[in-house]
Amino acid sequence: MSEVAEKIETRVALSAKVAKFIGQKRKLLIDGKWTEAASGKTFEVFDPATGQVIAHAAEGDKEDINRAVKAARFAFEKGPWSRMTPSERGKIIWKIGDLILKYQEDFSQLETLDNGKPINVTRGADVPLAADMFHYMAGWATKIEGSQLSLSVPYTPGQSYHAYTRREAIGVVGQIIPWNFPLLMAAWKLGPALAAGCTVVLKPAEETPLTALLLGEIMIEAGLPPGVVNIVTGFGETAGAALSGHMDVDKIAFTGSTEVGKLIARAATGNLKKVSLELGGKSPNIVLEDADLPAAIAGSASAIYFNQGQVCCAGSRLLIQQNIFDEVVEGVSKIAKSIKVGAGLDTQTEMGPLVSTIQLDRVSGFLKSGKEDGAKALAGGNRKSGAGYFVEPTVLVNTTPNMKVYQEEIFGPVVTAVPFKNLDDALVAQANDSIYGLAAGIWTKDVGKVHRLAAQIKAGTVWVNCYNIFDASLPFGGYKQSGWGREMGAEVLKNYTETKSVCIGYSTE
Ligand code: ADP
Numbered sequence: 001m002s003e004v005a006e007k008i009e010t011r012v013a014l015s016a017k018v019a020k021f022i023g024q025k026r027k028l029l030i031d032g033k034w035t036e037a038a039s040g041k042t043f044e045v046f047d048p049a050t051g052q053v054i055a056h057a058a059e060g061d062k063e064d065i066n067r068a069v070k071a072a073r074f075a076f077e078k079g080p081w082s083r084m085t086p087s088e089r090g091k092i093i094w095k096i097g098d099l100i101l102k103y104q105e106d107f108s109q110l111e112t113l114d115n116g117k118p119i120n121v122t123r124g125a126d127v128p129l130a131a132d133m134f135h136y137m138a139g140w141a142t143k144i145e146g147s148q149l150s151l152s153v154p155y156t157p158g159q160s161y162h163a164y165t166r167r168e169a170i171g172v173v174g175q176i177i178p179w180n181f182p183l184l185m186a187a188w189k190l191g192p193a194l195a196a197g198c199t200v201v202l203k204p205a206e207e208t209p210l211t212a213l214l215l216g217e218i219m220i221e222a223g224l225p226p227g228v229v230n231i232v233t234g235f236g237e238t239a240g241a242a243l244s245g246h247m248d249v250d251k252i253a254f255t256g257s258t259e260v261g262k263l264i265a266r267a268a269t270g271n272l273k274k275v276s277l278e279l280g281g282k283s284p285n286i287v288l289e290d291a292d293l294p295a296a297i298a299g300s301a302s303a304i305y306f307n308q309g310q311v312c313c314a315g316s317r318l319l320i321q322q323n324i325f326d327e328v329v330e331g332v333s334k335i336a337k338s339i340k341v342g343a344g345l346d347t348q349t350e351m352g353p354l355v356s357t358i359q360l361d362r363v364s365g366f367l368k369s370g371k372e373d374g375a376k377a378l379a380g381g382n383r384k385s386g387a388g389y390f391v392e393p394t395v396l397v398n399t400t401p402n403m404k405v406y407q408e409e410i411f412g413p414v415v416t417a418v419p420f421k422n423l424d425d426a427l428v429a430q431a432n433d434s435i436y437g438l439a440a441g442i443w444t445k446d447v448g449k450v451h452r453l454a455a456q457i458k459a460g461t462v463w464v465n466c467y468n469i470f471d472a473s474l475p476f477g478g479y480k481q482s483g484w485g486r487e488m489g490a491e492v493l494k495n496y497t498e499t500k501s502v503c504i505g506y507s508t509e
Helices: 003-007 016-023 062-077 086-102 102-115 119-140 182-196 210-221 237-245 258-270 293-309 323-337 355-372 427-429 447-456 493-495
Strands: 028-030 033-035 044-045 055-056 159-169 172-176 199-202 229-231 251-255 273-276 282-289 319-321 377-378 392-399 413-418 437-442 461-462 497-507
Touching: 016 055, 016 102, 016 210, 016 413, 028 062, 033 497, 044 182, 055 102, 055 210, 086 119, 086 182, 086 210, 102 119, 102 182, 119 182, 119 437, 159 172, 172 182, 172 237, 172 319, 182 199, 182 251, 182 493, 199 237, 237 258, 251 323, 251 447, 251 493, 258 273, 282 293, 282 427, 293 323, 293 413, 293 437, 319 323, 319 427, 323 377, 323 392, 323 413, 323 493, 355 377, 355 493, 413 427, 427 447, 427 493, 437 447, 447 461, 493 497
Parallel strands: 172 199, 172 251, 199 229, 251 273, 282 319, 282 437, 319 413, 392 413, 437 461
Antiparallel strands: 028 033, 028 229, 044 055, 159 497, 377 392
């Protein structure tokens, strides 16, 4: 075991693979080889539960992005990947899913160590869902189809046309991912790009580069040819900006904040590369008076507190019908107070630390501004003292639409609870009163109310009597400033393919 690994106090004993992995300086994956950054620089990776440095990763920058794009271009134009049959590509993608499951415990431990989230969550959600994404997308590799079209061009005697569309891989893809679900976001991005036959340069978040690098190792083990997936760790303003502005990248796919999404869209204008964006949210979670209240209360707590609230589609605006307001708010507050907050590697932990000091300062700033503006915390309201980036699960009431905590995405375990009178246009307007439109929740037993609200809420996903249900087959993405395009399902393949029309004239005589 390396020295670093021994220093980490933990209940779950780190596997030999994880201990070795974090004990060595992590390199970039370019053209199938592990390589240092051109500058030779590295950056520190922290354990959010202790604030200790746990690993060092290569600090990729423009020159490394250039090398990675060159490798991806060569692999796309000349490499074996493009010449493989879809079935052969699908088998490699499937194998990546299998190997994630083979190393499930290593991935889970590494993700918990790097991001802070509870080990039960990485074991039960992040890692199996990542494997599932590759397994699901492996099947699509053989099912990307064009269509045959019937033309109505003016009749020319003796002449006819056969027309069809081809759906072709878009080319070299840049993918920039966030820190809240590091491995899963890599899977959401890589799975469909590979199924479509693209080659990729992936830039993980600087806060959480580790599981993407382990994924790189198993992709080689799965038989992915060199240059098909290149992984450049580094910072957003340098490596990320170089990738999104690169003139030889055909498409950029980004998940992260709306602010950075706008920078990426601007950077993409140089060569008008295609752009898909999965951005922020301030999602309404509506509890109607006829709901199954115990289920609605438990579901609403989980909607905000899952993953420490660091979820773009978190149910952060809890809208509750007035006559059940007190009961629901008290129920959610009771759950908030009972959540066991602690280090992610402790199997008893239900909520881990936030990912970084920056995130801790951000969320603490929101809590302070809420208090100053007159909001009242029925549960939590503070950061936890001591080492690590911990914040108490919080319920805020007495908020008004002009408050920052009401309008802005907090990206932490903080919910604002607001009453409404009736299911009417005012409620719909209240639910839609946000620059975002990523998701929404509805709790009711009345199917008529479900249809009305589901149709009127401007959001990419509407969960009814459930929340945060993700599946590789279920498209996910945002209306309004929550993004462009959809992840997952058949929809995501549109992000990674171009449609080509082929029109063949032929003589009928
Ligand atoms: P957060 O603010 O929650 O940390 P970001 O949107 O800043 O989320 O980060 C998500 C991803 O975007 C990370 O991989 C980060 O490095 C990257 N990123 C940040 N700034 C830029 C930028 N200017 N250009 C490209 N990528 C960026």
